Amino acid sequence: MIKIFPASSRYHGNLGWLNSYMSFSFAHYHDPETPSFGPLRVLNDDFVEPGKGFGMHPHKNMEIVSIVLDGHLQHTDSTGHSAISTFGGVQRMTAGTGIVHSEMNQGDNVVNFLQLWFDPEQQNLEPSYQVTQYDPEQMKNALLPVVAKASTDSKVCSIRQDITIYLSDLEADRSISYDSLNNRRTFLFVIEGALVMNDLHHLETRDSARITDVSSLQFKALKDTRFMLIDLP
Numbered sequence: 209m210i211k212i213f214p215a216s217s218r219y220h221g222n223l224g225w226l227n228s229y230m231s232f233s234f235a236h237y238h239d240p241e242t243p244s245f246g247p248l249r250v251l252n253d254d255f256v257e258p259g260k261g262f263g264m265h266p267h268k269n270m271e272i273v274s275i276v277l278d279g280h281l282q283h284t285d286s287t288g289h290s291a292i293s294t295f296g297g298v299q300r301m302t303a304g305t306g307i308v309h310s311e312m313n314q315g316d317n318v319v320n321f322l323q324l325w326f327d328p329e330q331q332n333l334e335p336s337y338q339v340t341q342y343d344p345e346q347m348k349n350a351l352l353p354v355v356a357k358a359s360t361d362s363k364v365c366s367i368r369q370d371i372t373i374y375l376s377d378l379e380a381d382r383s384i385s386y387d388s389l390n391n392r393r394t395f396l397f398v399i400e401g402a403l404v405m406n407d408l409h410h411l412e413t414r415d416s417a418r419i420t421d422v423s424s425l426q427f428k429a430l431k432d433t434r435f436m437l438i439d440l441p
Contacts, residue, residue: 209421210405215414218253225260229253231397231416245418246393246440247369250325253414256281261312267303269333271326271367273355274299274311275375275436277399279319285309289337298340298354300365304333322397322436326369329357333368340365347377351386351437374437378403378429386425386437393440394419401433 219230219237231251232242243249249270256262261282274281276293283299284290286308293299301309313319342363346352353359355373359366378384378401388394396405396417404410405427411417419425427435 209419210409211418212409212411213416213418215412218414225257227255229414244327245395247327247371248324248395248438248440249327250323251397251416252323254321254323256311256313256319256321258313258316258318262310263312264308264310266306266308267301268306269328269331270303271328271369272301272303273324273326273365273367273373275322275324275354275373277320277322279313279317279321280315281319281321282312282314283309283337283339284312285337287335287337289339291339293339293341296341296344298342298365300338300340300355300367302328302333302336302368304328304335307335307337309337324373324438326367326371328368329370330368338365342375344377347375347434349377349379349382349384351376351384370441372439374439376427376435376437378427378433378435380429380431380433383426383428386427388419388423388425388439390423391441392423394422394425395438395440396427397436397438399434399436401435402430403433403435404428404430 351374
């Protein structure tokens with residue numbers, strides 16, 4: 209089954225310093241029809257004004273991934289880690305038994321990043337943090353893994369859940385295929401551009417798709433298109 213969620217279906221929260229577009233229930237927003245997709249619990253498309261951000265706050269028993277699309281995102285946490293990521297940067301935090309962290313925009317322009325939360329493979333893991341930098345050129349007409357379970361690649365964040373996150377820059381009129389194993393889920397999120405999936409489903413910028421029981425997928429870009437694909441149990 210392939211279920212399409214247009215960008216307009218997302219919940220929009222505006223706090224002045226933060227514009228957030230939520231694909232799943234989060235904080236005060238609750239939609240009983242969209243609590244999660246497999247272990248994927250949160251996908252927030254966040255835009256944070258310069259000098260603003262999320263001050264120190266706690267998390268527990270969650271795998272949290274931040275993918276920077278534009279601007280500068282600064283992370284600081286209670287384990288002593290601090291890092292600034294720009295486009296090409298990915299941050300992964302295992303909250304485990306408990307961690308306190310902040311995410312701030314220390315740049316001069318709005319920072320846009322995708323924040324994803326996943327249920328961990330087990331509860332009460334030791335808290336940890338990792339930051340990686342991938343080469344955007346390797347996304348061109350390819351599916352580039354940027355987060356994967358137990359990754360040993362220095363350019364791919366290692367996560368404590370059976371998932372893989374891919375990013376792709378697909379040129380106009382180019383196609384790419386993805387084959388999923390039986391009983392796996394696939395989540396698609398169009399970051400920029402437009403594509404057709406399996407010659408049938410048309411998705412525009414910030415549209416998403418939740419896919420189950422479909423093992424073979426083909427994506428054709430209608431214009432230069434950047435998208436994220438997540439393989440999930």
